[in-house]
Amino acid sequence: MYRYDFTRNQPGGSEMTDLDSATGSACSSCQAAFVDQHTAAMLDNTGFAAFGHGTEVLGMVHMVAPTAKLMPLKAFGPDGTGTLSNIISAIYYAVQDHANVINMSFELASDSNELNKAINYANFNNVVCVASSGNDGQQVVVYPAGMKNVMGVASMNDFDQRSSFSNYGNQVVWVAAPGENVMTTYPFGSYSVTSGTSFTSPMVAGTVALLINRQPKMNQSTASQAISHAHWIGSNMGYGELDVYQALASLGWSW
Numbered sequence: 001m002y003r004y005d006f007t008r009n010q011p012g013g014s015e016m017t018d019l020d021s022a023t024g025s026a027c028s029s030c031q032a033a034f035v036d037q038h039t040a041a042m043l044d045n046t047g048f049a050a051f052g053h054g055t056e057v058l059g060m061v062h063m064v065a066p067t068a069k070l071m072p073l074k075a076f077g078p079d080g081t082g083t084l085s086n087i088i089s090a091i092y093y094a095v096q097d098h099a100n101v102i103n104m105s106f107e108l109a110s111d112s113n114e115l116n117k118a119i120n121y122a123n124f125n126n127v128v129c130v131a132s133s134g135n136d137g138q139q140v141v142v143y144p145a146g147m148k149n150v151m152g153v154a155s156m157n158d159f160d161q162r163s164s165f166s167n168y169g170n171q172v173v174w175v176a177a178p179g180e181n182v183m184t185t186y187p188f189g190s191y192s193v194t195s196g197t198s199f200t201s202p203m204v205a206g207t208v209a210l211l212i213n214r215q216p217k218m219n220q221s222t223a224s225q226a227i228s229h230a231h232w233i234g235s236n237m238g239y240g241e242l243d244v245y246q247a248l249a250s251l252g253w254s255w
Helices: 015-019 053-064 084-096 113-124 201-214 220-227 244-249
Strands: 032-035 081-083 101-104 128-132 151-156 175-178 182-186 190-194
Touching (some): 015 053, 053 182, 084 101, 084 113, 101 201, 113 128, 128 201, 151 220, 175 201, 201 220, 220 244
Parallel strands (some): 128 151, 151 175
């Protein structure tokens, strides 16, 4: 698995490079995207409000699927913003480098034909796409979670209730997962406690990795069907709370 930094157009996906210099932009006029992190990171600087976001997201994948191979593709700067061109480049890169699942912990306010083409390209190549539903606390459609061939993931608290910051509505939510005060990995060989739909999406992506381990020919449709075996937690939250056990059991896996 390769890693790449699209913000600098160079190999390597480490966030530590953000501490040395500002990230570049491949397209300053492109639509802006924002990571779905609800709480600030640890560095006391507005330009680093989302520093560590990628490490935290990958930590959630690893928690669910500890043997999955991870492919860090950096399309966002430490302030949490990114360009559509970098995002699209990362999707094509992931597919061409034989990824099985793409996690997208960010949101765009409007749809994009080129992003749709990239997602369809991934689906055509049997790459499963998962995205965060967004942190606006509204029944609103954001992208890519609101796209047809993407599983959008909302956030819930420990009482099976929607997190106040989480977007909702079945057009943007396929399932929900715990997203408040979750512990995960952080740069400097440490850990963090954070919140946001950014960290629910990789729980589903990690579950899809487990599904693919049991059924290698999994695609967007079969993965979505397996993930839909969830616990109902009320309207506008898709199929309900992610249930890893039931998702795997739906493939006929018994313990």
